[in-house]
Amino acid sequence: xxxxxxxxxxxxxxxxxxxxxxxxxxxxxxxxxxxxxxxxxxxxxxxxxxxxxxxxxxxxxxxxxxxxxxxxxxxxxxxxxxxxxxxxxxxxxxxxxxxxxxxxxxxxxxxxxxxxxxxxxxxxxx
Numbered sequence: 001x002x003x004x005x006x007x008x009x010x011x012x013x014x015x016x017x018x019x020x021x022x023x024x025x026x027x028x029x030x031x032x033x034x035x036x037x038x039x040x041x042x043x044x045x046x047x048x049x050x051x052x053x054x055x056x057x058x059x060x061x062x063x064x065x066x067x068x069x070x071x072x073x074x075x076x077x078x079x080x081x082x083x084x085x086x087x088x089x090x091x092x093x094x095x096x097x098x099x100x101x102x103x104x105x106x107x108x109x110x111x112x113x114x115x116x117x118x119x120x121x122x123x124x125x126x
Contacts, residue, residue: 045109046102050075054102057082062096062115062122078104090116095125 085097
């Protein structure tokens with residue numbers, strides 16, 4: 001007996017499977033949405049490319065990172081890692097704590113904070 005798919009079912013199936021298709025290109029870190037944690041990184045003394053790499057690492061850690069597993073980054077003379085904590089809920093928002101450690105010329109700075117997600121944007125809350 002042949003399987004008959006309704007148009008809506010076919011559309012959903014196509015959308016789900018399209019997420020499984022990859023090209024041969026290397027995977028890049030996602031862009032950091034506007035309004036996210038990038039502006040908070042100046043407190044760590046980061047500028048330019050290092051600030052962009054650090055912001056991408058924060059987004060990657062908050063959005064996709066496993067609890068306690070560092071997401072590392074490097075740019076110029078800077079290196080760092082972002083370690084996310086367990087997700088928790090505040091009202092209707094998903095929130096997450098993190099520790100961001102930055103090293104430059106043997107000096108280490110650490111920032112501990114929390115951020116809550118609205119859509120794809122993580123906004124610092126503490």
